[in-house]
Amino acid sequence: MESLKRPGGRSARVRDAVRQATLAELAEHGYGGMTVEAIAARSGVHKTTVYRRWRGVEGLIADALDLARDEPWPIPDTGSVQQDLRGVVALVGTGFADPAQGPVASAFIAAAMQSAEAAAALRGFLTARNEQAAVVVRRAVERGELPSDTDALEVIRAAVAPVYYRLFIxxxxxxxxxxxxxxxxxxxxARARVLT
Known part of the structure; x- marks a missing residue:
């Protein structure tokens, strides 16, 4: 797997092609309909290479989530913690409603319910996203809008949890x-110091 981490070259091109194929297959067929053979055919990468590097569908899902973890997210900065938090929650909701990205995001959730490897990758992805979003809470603390001991990550988790509940439960x-x-x-x- 070390060769997959190089920033350029053939390994990077292969990884990108396989990732794009994985996302396309997720969008079209969902987790249950994905196969290594289909991803190999779509990416133009031989299936033995895909099996050797990713071991199977679970490894492909985990790798796609690992790559997405560090992608920037358009975090709002309105100067108001209320508007910023509303913006973060709206980002989550609209992400699942997006016709192109929504099916992929939903498939990642479904995969995490069926695979420990996918669940660990999804947890890492969501932790990174929550950390990016937590900046809106930290800015609010600096502005004096929230208590200094506010747990920024817990505020984000509490804000987005109802969206996931409605969508997936x-x-x-x-x-x-x-x-x-x-x-x-x-x-x-947060203002009542429940999330400290």
């Missing part, structure tokens, strides 16, 4: 008002 749509309410509830908990 009760299978309900997430309206703008639902997203705002989730953000406002997390903010109220």
């Amino acid at each position: 009760t299978h309900e749509p997430v309206s703008t008002r639902d997203a705002e309410r989730a953000a406002d509830a997390a903010l109220a908990a």
